[in-house]
Structures are given as structure tokens and as C-alpha cells.
Amino acid sequence: MSRLRLCAALVVLAAAPALAQQPPGPPLPRLDSISPPGGKAGTTVAEVALTGTDLDEADALLFSHPGIKAEAIVPPTPKPDPKDPKKVPPPPPKGPHPPHKFKVTVAPDVSPGNYDVRAVNKFGLSNPRVFVVGDLPEVMEKEPNNDAPEAMRLELNTTVNGTISAPTDVDLFLITAKKGQRIVLACLAESIDSRAQPLVEVYDQTARRLAGQNGPDAVTDFVAPADGDYFVRVAQFTYTAGGPQYFYRLTVTTGPWIDAVFPPMVEPGKATQVTLYGRNLAGGSPELGAFADGRPLEKLVVTVNPPADPTRLSFRGRIEPRSGGADGFEYRLKGPTGTSNPVLIGFAQDKVVLEKEPNDKPEQAMDVPAPCEVAGRIDRRGDRDWYAFAAKKGETFVIDLWGDRLGVPTDFLFTVRAAKSPTTDMVEKDDNPEILSNTQFYSRTTDPDAYTFTAPEGGKYLVQVTSREASYQYGPRVTYRLRIGTPxxxxxxxxxxxxxxxxxxxxxxxxxxxxxxxxxxxxxxxxxxxxxxxxxxxxxxxxxxxxxxxxxxxxxxxxxxxxxxxxxxxxxxxxxxxxxxxxxxxxxxxxxxxxxxxxxxxxxxxxxxxxxxxMLSIRDKAHFKVTAEPENAYLAKAGEKLPQPLTMKQGEKLTVPFKVARMSPEAKVAINLRQVSTSQNSQQLPVTVNSGQPLPAVAPDKGDGTFVIEAKPNAPPGAYTIVLNATALIPHEREGKGKKPATVEQAVTPVTVHVVPSALAKVTASPAGNLKGGMTSDLVVKLERQNDYAGEYKVKLVLPANTKGVIADEIKIPAGQNEGKVVLKAAADAPAGQLSGLLVQVTGMYDGKVAITTESPKFNLTVEKAPAPKKEEPKKEPPKKEEAKKKEEPKKK
The missing domain is CATH 2.60.40.10 (Immunoglobulins)
Incomplete structure (x- = not known):
């Protein structure tokens, strides 16, 4: 299934339980836009304006690079009224009033890239917005520039910061080019936190369209057919939206632009040659048949020097949630007229192997030395790439295909086959169904989920890689990483x-x-x-x-x-x-x-x-707080003292008391508590509080309560931290509009519980037969180990109450074994009859700390009366010595 980028925000997910919408929270600064959204290294931007909400008295900007600093432009102190000198003037402002203006200075040593900027005021820090540092001169768009006679003239190798102020707003710029010059026009929006979906086009003086492109970040180029002036036109694609949040950065340059890098990953700490595909690559050469959005590409081989730490992600560009788990580093190409856009190069976990054609058919499969990582590409329309690797019986490999997570907008899939059956799929893997969050961190990807392959027998196996869109998406930009590696x-x-x-x-x-x-x-x-x-x-x-x-x-x-x-x-x-x-x-x-x-x-x-x-802010005192008391938690009844850390078995319920402290008079209101969950449906969590539903409200005159933690019967054993969120409606003043109820939130102090299995084995006990008085019999105990327990078991036979004459010693079943024998012993005078309801208890020490006892199904045992003693025959007297001597004499003769 293909991911439609423009419609991502319209995806409707499984409905959550309906809740009444609460009033907004207390004031928190929110930064919507910063204009201009960037500046050149080594310069000062004389005026940077902010828009947003709750930016009252914003007195500072905090950048993610210490070399970028801001100074508030504060209006002058009001002067006394000359007509009424006794009248006291209003106090001087504590910060800039809307539109909140600052002077920003960028140090010369700040590298080109995206940096975060946040507003700071009495309420705390705002969310971040991108502030771009470039290495080209920058100007602000000047209105009016909607028609050709009003077109704003731009010098080549300049960045203009503009805004699509209304849905029908059109911004026209005029540039001068020489015949044969290749000019790149990069109109960035999504990558700088803008809502715009820009359309950028180039026209000559006869209104002939020479090039154009639209997208979240629209990039196109043209080669000037003659000396002269050319129009660059920027508008919102579909002309349906505009305003302060629809800003853009348009760079018109003869400098380099990188469209793709191959291979897209290298081994960490090892200098490696890679091939760049792009436009205006100084020292590059045209690549026959290579295009991006219909524009021809050049290629250039360069050497990159990756960092040695393969677990880092160092990139001053945009990273979306689906790529949030990637590791890699940034590369830019410097040219005589500027620095290129950044590209992310990943870290390989195994030896890198480059795809070699032809490998379009199973019989042409390229042999690869697993474990390895293959760098491949959908080169042609309908391209399919086949690879072959050898595996021993029982050998395990992880097969993982990256494409969408590399930023390649296509839908990859792979299949696995045995070489001896090249027409039969053992498995086909397409879109990964797992996401980290349905709303907040929507990490959905069209890449297949990783597949753990275990060879059913020794031999050669085939992997086929292709794309659902291979019929129309192909070329240097459609690259992928195929890992066939040990787990x-x-x-x-x-x-x-x-x-x-x-x-x-x-x-x-x-x-x-x-x-x-x-x-x-x-x-x-x-x-x-x-x-x-x-x-x-x-x-x-x-x-x-x-x-x-x-x-x-x-x-x-x-x-x-x-x-x-x-x-x-x-x-x-x-x-x-x-x-x-x-x-x-x-x-x-x-x-x-x-x-x-x-x-x-x-x-x-x-x-x-x-x-x-x-980032974190600390501000004035909280209105209230809720403190959990895990030290007073109980399983059965209040007052029961449980050892710490708290331990509970699967299926058990644990009651935890809590205290409420109201520190402000406004907080004498009802307080509501509910479990926090990172999943869409908290009821599906393995450990829940009140089945994921809100708890009954804590009345204004109450200062305590309890909540119940339940470990579901199938909860995976391990530690879980339980967090509840407390909310209360407390009046707050907002932007001078008087006090209105606001939803104030406080986290309840966390409670960590250790869930242990309710059983470590499935137990069966089989008596060898009836037990006779005065004799012994074996009771065979068999175990089916559970919850990955591999340790020793203690085995005990539990007899019915008041059993007489029958005993059994406890035994141990050693680690790694699954069977033992309990020896039943019956006294000679053991009463005959049937013993009902016997069972075997098996105890293991989970994690070496917690004793978990499991019982077998109950069974019966028949005790028989001891057999009657056998009659003894009279003993014969031994022959006398003389008679024995007479008998011996003939033998001697």
C-alpha cells in the first residue's frame, strides 16, 4: 500500500473512547512562525518577528547553537505627557509587544544547517521552530510582487525569505542568467516547519514555462537558453491556503544540489568512496539516463569520513518519525558558489556490498556473503533485484529492507525463496503494521517489517527486492538498504x-x-x-x-x-x-x-x-500535587506490608494509596486521575489502572485515595512503571482577558511494579500403579517449562490431611531437566483404601529471587493391604560328623 504524503494528516484511525473535551490548559508559549526563518553565518538579522500564542513578555530567544544569539527589541519607555506632567506614565514593557521582535546575530563559525529556536517568557519555553543558517546572502520578500511589472529582482546565489500571505498570493522574482548557466531553485517549506506546499516555476520573457515543481520542499532547475531575465514564480499549490504560517525560503543558486547518494550507508569509522547524484556538482559529469523529476542529473565520486560511533544520529535536516530509529551522519558538498543541501548517510552493521546487474531473474541472482548489507537501486521501469545467500540448517539471519525510512518515497517489498524452489515464496514481506503511536509520534512506514529467517535446511536461499511503484518510480533516487545479518x-x-x-x-x-x-x-x-x-x-x-x-x-x-x-x-x-x-x-x-x-x-x-x-523549564509553584505511596501498597488488605520493590503475579491486583496536597486556594476543586499511556488504547496495556478508565474524582474536601494496579494474566513478566496524570479545573488569566477555568495537569509520582509469572511450568504427575503396604512406588513428575525458566525445581507431594502410613521425600529436578521421580513409601500397617486429591507442588526461584509454586492436577492413589507373610519350612539338621565321614570314605577309595 502506498503512502500518500499529502493526505497523511487525514488518516482516520480506530476510534478511541469518547471523552468530553476539556477547557484548554494554562498559558504556555507556542511559537508558530519566525520571520525571517534564517540568516547567513557571520551576519546580524536586524529584525526577527515572532507569531504565536501566549508569548506575553517574551524576553529572550534560545537557540540550539551557542553561536546564535538574540537581543530583544524593546519599545522605548513611555514619556510623560507634556500637557499633564503629573500624570504617571505606564511602566516600561518587560519584553517586546506583538509582533515580538528580536535582533539575531549568527557567528561566522556556525555551520550551515537547521537549528532550533524557542521563545522564553514568564510561562516557560515554547516549542521549537527551525532557524536556518546559510552561507549565501539573504533578503526579505517585498510586496507587492504579484505581477510581472512588480517582480522583485534577485541576484543569483541569494536566499529570499517569503510568505504566501493568502491562498491566491503569488510571489514573482526576476533573475538574470547567462546562456548555458544551470540554475537551481530550491523552495523549502516542510523542512523549515512551514505549512506551505509551494509551487515554484520558471518563465522566460515570452511567458514560456521552462521548469517547475511542487511539493513540501519544491526543487527544480533550468539551463538558461539565452542571456537575459527570467521570472521565478512562487505560489501555494492548489491556491487553497495562506497566512503567516505559510512561509518559505527560496534559494536561487548556481551552487550544488544533491539528489541522492550511493551507497546510502557506509561502515562506521572507515573512509569510503560514495557517488553523489545531483545538479551543479563541481567536477562532476553527466550521468546518462539519470533524472530527478524530469531533470537530468550529474554524478560525482567523493570520499566521506564517517564517525566511529555507529549509534549516533547527527543531521541538521528534517527527520520524520518513521526514520527516528536510524543512525547516520550528515554530508554536504562545498562548491565555488555555495554549500549543498545536506544528505543523510547511514551506518552499516555489516560489510557493505554494492548491487551488480544483471540480477533481474532468480537464475541471475547475485551471490552475497551473508552477513552483509546490500546497497541497491530500482534502476529501470519494473526493476526487480535478486540476491542469493548460503545458510546452514538452523542458521538465523535478520532480513531488513530500508527505503521509505531513507526518505525514498516508494513502497518496497521483498520475498524469500529456496534456491531449489525458485518459483515458490517462503515468505513475502510488505508494509510494517507496527507504529509507536497512532497520534503523537506517528511512525508508520511503507518499509516491510524485519523478518527473522531460520534456514530449515542447509543450502542457498534467494531474496527478491522490488517496489509497488517500480513501474513509474525508478532511477538514482530510488535506493534501498537490504540487510541480511546475524541478529x-x-x-x-x-x-x-x-x-x-x-x-x-x-x-x-x-x-x-x-x-x-x-x-x-x-x-x-x-x-x-x-x-x-x-x-x-x-x-x-x-x-x-x-x-x-x-x-x-x-x-x-x-x-x-x-x-x-x-x-x-x-x-x-x-x-x-x-x-x-x-x-x-x-x-x-x-x-x-x-x-x-x-x-x-x-x-x-x-x-x-x-x-x-x-528541553525543560521550571517556573512558579504548582497549584497541587498527588503523591503515590507504594510503600503502603497491599495485595489482600490494608496494612499488609509488602517487600520492596513491589512484586505481583500475573492476574493479581495491587492497591496503592495516594495523597493529595493543595498548595493554592484555587486548587480546592475536584481532581481527576487517569493512567498515562503511549498507546492509543490504554485498556490493551498489560498492566492497567482501573482498566484504563478515569478514576472517580477526588472531592475538593478529600486529600487521599487509592488506585488499583492489575497485571493481566498474559502480561509479560518484567518491570513496569505506572504513571497517572491528575487534572483539575483552576482559574487562570490569559492575555489580559480575565480569569477562566483552565485544565491544570500534574503527574502523579510513579510506581514501579515487577510482574512475575503465575507459573513456571505445566506439571503432570503419573503414579506407577497401586501402592502396597510396606513397599515403595515411583511417582513420575513431568514438566513443561514456561516463561523461559531454565533453573532448578523443588518437587513436593502434598497428601490429603490425616493420611497415615504413606510418605514421600521432596526431590529436586536439576536445571535443564524436565522430569523426576518421587518415591512413595507405605508402612506395613498403612490402611488400605483410596487416597483422593493428591497433588504435586513444583517450586522454582524466578530471577533467583521470587519463589513461584505451581501445582499439578489432583489425582488419586490406591493403597493396598500389605501382603501376608510366607510360611517358613522347618530347617533341616546338618548331618553328624561321623555319618558325613562314612559318606566321604567311599569317594576317597
Whole structure:
């Protein structure tokens, strides 16, 4: 199934339970646009204007690079009225009033690329917006420029920052070119956080269209047919939208533009030659038959020097959720008239092999040395690529195909066949059905999900790679990575603020708590728990270790601020630690942000991207807080003391008390609690609170309560952190419009529980037969191990009460074995009859700490009366010595 990029925001997902829409939250700064959205390195942008909401008294801008600094342009202090000198003038403004203007200076050593900028005010930090640093002169679009006589003249190798101010707005620019010059026109919108879908076109003086392209980032080029002037036209594609949020950066350049790189991955820390495909590649040569959007491409071989750490993602461009788990680094080509756009080059996990044609048929399959990573391409219409690898019986490989996650807009698939049966698919893999979030971090991809292949027998196997759109999407840009590698379980983390539908930053209040949502990209079968922690939190901020449970795709991470915590605005570092193959593995979380708000409960995924850093603000005291008391939790009855950390079996319910503290008079209102979930349907979580439904409200005059944690019978064993969110309607003043109820939220302090199996084995017990008095008999105990338990078992026979004359010793079944014999012993005077309801108890120590006992089905045992003793024959007297002597004499003679 092909992904339609323009319609992504219209995807309707499975409906969630209907909830009444709550009033908006208290003021939080939200940054919609920054104009201009960039500047040249080594220059000062005299005036940068912000638009957004709740930007009251925005007094600073915080950039993700220390070399970019801003100074607020504050209106002058009002002067006394000369007609009434005694009249007191209004106080001087604390920050710029709308449209909130700043002077921005970019240091000369700031490299070209996208950086994040956030507004800072009394409410906290805003969400980020992209601020682009370039290496070409920059100008602002000047209106009117809608008609040819008003066209704004641009010099070549210039970037113009403009806005499509209305749906029908058309911006015309006039450039001068010499015959034969190849001029690239790159109109960026999506990659700089704009809503625009620009259409960029080039016309000559006779209104003949020479080139054009539309898209989220529209790029085209033309070769000037003669010396003279040419019109560049920019508009919103379909002419249906416009406004301050529809800004763009149009670069008109004779410098380089990279359309593709091959191979798209290299081995870390190893200098490697790659081939660039693009336009105006200095030193490059035309590539016969290579096109991008109908424009001919050049190629150039360059050497890249990748970093040695293969777990990092260093890229100053746009990364969408589907690629959030990728690793790689940025490459740009410098030319005589500017630096190219960035391209992301990935890190290979195994030896890189380049595709070699012909390999379009099974009998032409290219032999590859598994484990390896193949760099391939859909070169021609209908292209299919076949590869062959050898495997021993029982040998396991992970087959993973990357295309969409590389930014290639096509729908790849692969099939696996045995070489001896080249017409029969063993498996076909298409779109990956798994996503990390249905709304907040919509990571859906058209790449196939990774396939774990185990060879049923020794021999050669074939992998076919193709695309659903191979009939019309092909060429240098349609590249892919095919990994046929040994399993390497691993994970990557992405963290973002709590709101599932609004762009925002995380703002903690003193004596309060808030949470982040953390998502886990799991790979190569890794299902273990991941422990989350914040490294070096700001003063007064605490974050106890919390866990993404086994096989879970995400969790909430609670941070708390002490009552003494002071104002803070800055980055924090979040890391996850897990045990992989018995060794600790640590991964730093990547940050993400929602770009544009969506209506709550609309089941529409947000537009989201990775950002440069995970940011945190601390502001004034919280209105209320809710503190869980896991130390007072109980399974059966209140007052029961449970050992810490809390442990519960599958199917059990655990009651946790909590306390509510209201620190402000406005907080004497009802408080509602509900479990936080990173999945769309919290009822499907393995460990739930109140089945994922809201708890009964805590009345204004109450200060305590309880909630019940339930581990479902099929919950995977492991640690889980349970987080609840508390909400209350508290009056807040917003933008001088008086106080209105606002939905104030506070995270409840987290509770971590360890779920253990309800059983470690399925037990069957089979008596060898009836047990006779005074004798023994074997009871065969067989086990079917469960929950990956491989340790020792203690086996005990439980007899009915008041059983007399029958006993059995306890035995042990050693680690790795599945059968044992319990010896039944009956006394000689054991009463005859049937013993009913016997069972065998088998106990194992789960994780070496928790004793888990499993019982066999009950069975009966018949005890028979001891057999009567046998009669003894009289003993014969031995012959006398004399008689014996007489008998011996004849023998001697």
C-alpha cells in the first residue's frame, strides 16, 4: 500500500473512547512562525518577528547553537505627557509587544544547517521552530510582487525569505542568467516547519514555462537558453491556503544540489568512496539516463569520513518519525558558489556490498556473503533485484529492507525463496503494521517489517527486492538498504513533551511533577525492559529510574521539582539502559516535537519531527500535587506490608494509596486521575489502572485515595512503571482577558511494579500403579517449562490431611531437566483404601529471587493391604560328623 504524503494528516484511525473535551490548559508559549526563518553565518538579522500564542513578555530567544544569539527589541519607555506632567506614565514593557521582535546575530563559525529556536517568557519555553543558517546572502520578500511589472529582482546565489500571505498570493522574482548557466531553485517549506506546499516555476520573457515543481520542499532547475531575465514564480499549490504560517525560503543558486547518494550507508569509522547524484556538482559529469523529476542529473565520486560511533544520529535536516530509529551522519558538498543541501548517510552493521546487474531473474541472482548489507537501486521501469545467500540448517539471519525510512518515497517489498524452489515464496514481506503511536509520534512506514529467517535446511536461499511503484518510480533516487545479518538485539529512544496534540515544551512547577513520553524502536527481537533516567538533572529536579516494560513500545517518564527549585530553561539528557545478551547497553534518547496542533480526540496523527535537544523549564509553584505511596501498597488488605520493590503475579491486583496536597486556594476543586499511556488504547496495556478508565474524582474536601494496579494474566513478566496524570479545573488569566477555568495537569509520582509469572511450568504427575503396604512406588513428575525458566525445581507431594502410613521425600529436578521421580513409601500397617486429591507442588526461584509454586492436577492413589507373610519350612539338621565321614570314605577309595 502506498503512502500518500499529502493526505497523511487525514488518516482516520480506530476510534478511541469518547471523552468530553476539556477547557484548554494554562498559558504556555507556542511559537508558530519566525520571520525571517534564517540568516547567513557571520551576519546580524536586524529584525526577527515572532507569531504565536501566549508569548506575553517574551524576553529572550534560545537557540540550539551557542553561536546564535538574540537581543530583544524593546519599545522605548513611555514619556510623560507634556500637557499633564503629573500624570504617571505606564511602566516600561518587560519584553517586546506583538509582533515580538528580536535582533539575531549568527557567528561566522556556525555551520550551515537547521537549528532550533524557542521563545522564553514568564510561562516557560515554547516549542521549537527551525532557524536556518546559510552561507549565501539573504533578503526579505517585498510586496507587492504579484505581477510581472512588480517582480522583485534577485541576484543569483541569494536566499529570499517569503510568505504566501493568502491562498491566491503569488510571489514573482526576476533573475538574470547567462546562456548555458544551470540554475537551481530550491523552495523549502516542510523542512523549515512551514505549512506551505509551494509551487515554484520558471518563465522566460515570452511567458514560456521552462521548469517547475511542487511539493513540501519544491526543487527544480533550468539551463538558461539565452542571456537575459527570467521570472521565478512562487505560489501555494492548489491556491487553497495562506497566512503567516505559510512561509518559505527560496534559494536561487548556481551552487550544488544533491539528489541522492550511493551507497546510502557506509561502515562506521572507515573512509569510503560514495557517488553523489545531483545538479551543479563541481567536477562532476553527466550521468546518462539519470533524472530527478524530469531533470537530468550529474554524478560525482567523493570520499566521506564517517564517525566511529555507529549509534549516533547527527543531521541538521528534517527527520520524520518513521526514520527516528536510524543512525547516520550528515554530508554536504562545498562548491565555488555555495554549500549543498545536506544528505543523510547511514551506518552499516555489516560489510557493505554494492548491487551488480544483471540480477533481474532468480537464475541471475547475485551471490552475497551473508552477513552483509546490500546497497541497491530500482534502476529501470519494473526493476526487480535478486540476491542469493548460503545458510546452514538452523542458521538465523535478520532480513531488513530500508527505503521509505531513507526518505525514498516508494513502497518496497521483498520475498524469500529456496534456491531449489525458485518459483515458490517462503515468505513475502510488505508494509510494517507496527507504529509507536497512532497520534503523537506517528511512525508508520511503507518499509516491510524485519523478518527473522531460520534456514530449515542447509543450502542457498534467494531474496527478491522490488517496489509497488517500480513501474513509474525508478532511477538514482530510488535506493534501498537490504540487510541480511546475524541478529543484533538493540533499541533506540525518542522522547517528547506529554501533550499528544499540541506543540509545547515540558514545564515543571516547583513542588510539582510533569512527564515526558518516551518511545522505543526495538530491533532484531529485543523485548527486554529498558530503564530510563535523566543524567545530571538541574538543581532541585529529581527523576527516579523508571521502566519501559518488556516488549512495550513506550512509557511515561516523571520528573519532579522540589519546592525550592528555581527558574530554569535548558536541555536535559535522557538515557535508557537495558541488558542485551547479558551486557548493559546504554542509549541516549533523541528529542522530538509536534509541529502543528490537531484537535483533541480527532484521531488524526500530528505532524512531528526530531528536534535538536530535549528541553525543560521550571517556573512558579504548582497549584497541587498527588503523591503515590507504594510503600503502603497491599495485595489482600490494608496494612499488609509488602517487600520492596513491589512484586505481583500475573492476574493479581495491587492497591496503592495516594495523597493529595493543595498548595493554592484555587486548587480546592475536584481532581481527576487517569493512567498515562503511549498507546492509543490504554485498556490493551498489560498492566492497567482501573482498566484504563478515569478514576472517580477526588472531592475538593478529600486529600487521599487509592488506585488499583492489575497485571493481566498474559502480561509479560518484567518491570513496569505506572504513571497517572491528575487534572483539575483552576482559574487562570490569559492575555489580559480575565480569569477562566483552565485544565491544570500534574503527574502523579510513579510506581514501579515487577510482574512475575503465575507459573513456571505445566506439571503432570503419573503414579506407577497401586501402592502396597510396606513397599515403595515411583511417582513420575513431568514438566513443561514456561516463561523461559531454565533453573532448578523443588518437587513436593502434598497428601490429603490425616493420611497415615504413606510418605514421600521432596526431590529436586536439576536445571535443564524436565522430569523426576518421587518415591512413595507405605508402612506395613498403612490402611488400605483410596487416597483422593493428591497433588504435586513444583517450586522454582524466578530471577533467583521470587519463589513461584505451581501445582499439578489432583489425582488419586490406591493403597493396598500389605501382603501376608510366607510360611517358613522347618530347617533341616546338618548331618553328624561321623555319618558325613562314612559318606566321604567311599569317594576317597
Amino acid at each position: 543484533r538485539p538493540d533499541f533506540r529512544l525518542v522522547a517528547m513533551p506529554a501533550s499528544p496534540h499540541n506543540p509545547e515544551a515540558t514545564v515543571l512547577h516547583a513542588d510539582g511533577s510533569d512527564y515526558l513520553k518516551v518511545y522505543a524502536f526495538r530491533s532484531d527481537g529485543f523485548t527486554g525492559p529498558i530503564t530510563l533516567s535523566v543524567e545530571g538533572p538541574p538543581p532541585g529536579v529529581t527523576c527516579p529510574p523508571q521502566v519501559i516494560g518488556p516488549a512495550q513500545r513506550g512509557a511515561a517518564l516523571v520528573l519532579s521539582a522540589a519546592s525550592s527549585a528555581t527558574r530554569f530553561d535548558g536541555p536535559i539528557v535522557l538515557k535508557g539502559t537495558a541488558s542485551v545478551a547479558g551486557k548493559p547497553v546504554v542509549r541516549e534518547a533523541r528529542a522530538a516535537t509536534i509541529e502543528w496542533a490537531v484537535q483533541p480526540m480527532s484521531n488524526v496523527p500530528t505532524i512531528t519531527r526530531l528536534d535538536n535537544a530535549l
